[in-house]
Amino acid sequence: MSKRFRRQEKYAEKRVKNKAWRKPRGINSKMRMREGGKPHSVRIGYGSPTKGKGFHPSGFKEILVNNEKQLALIAKIANEKIAVRIASTVGGKKRAAILKMADEAKLKILNR
Numbered sequence: 001m002s003k004r005f006r007r008q009e010k011y012a013e014k015r016v017k018n019k020a021w022r023k024p025r026g027i028n029s030k031m032r033m034r035e036g037g038k039p040h041s042v043r044i045g046y047g048s049p050t051k052g053k054g055f056h057p058s059g060f061k062e063i064l065v066n067n068e069k070q071l072a073l074i075a076k077i078a079n080e081k082i083a084v085r086i087a088s089t090v091g092g093k094k095r096a097a098i099l100k101m102a103d104e105a106k107l108k109i110l111n112r
Contacts, residue, residue: 005021005039005041005042006039007021007022008024008029008031008032008039021042023041023042056110058083058110059081060081060108060110061081061082061083062083062084062085062110063083063084063085064085064087065085065086066087066089066090067090067094067098068094068098068101071084071098071101071102071105071107074107075101075102075105078106078107082108083107083108083109083110084102084107084108084109084110085109085110085111086098086099086109086111099112
């Protein structure tokens with residue numbers, strides 16, 4: 001899991017969401033000056049290793065699938081390192097067909 005960076009003065013007002021990172025830019029900003037006791041800012045050193053990027057935490061290469069045709073293409077190149085994630089916009093009927101097809105091809109489904 002990546003480090004969660006807090007937005008400056010997120011605690012001060014309800015309308016400031018913690019999700020969206022914004023760089024602190026104030027002239028007297030303690031967070032910008034990296035004073036002790038203040039939240040950490042985004043910096044280059046916090047990045048994840050290049051070899052690990054694009055992988056699911058379980059170690060699989062994640063591929064998003066919307067329909068059976070895409071799954072058929074993945075099944076041809078399938079190996080032990082590939083896992084499939086069914087898109088959230090796929091409905092129940094098509095999802096059931098994709099699950100059945102993935103079981104036949106012995107593919108790992110991340111959001112079963």
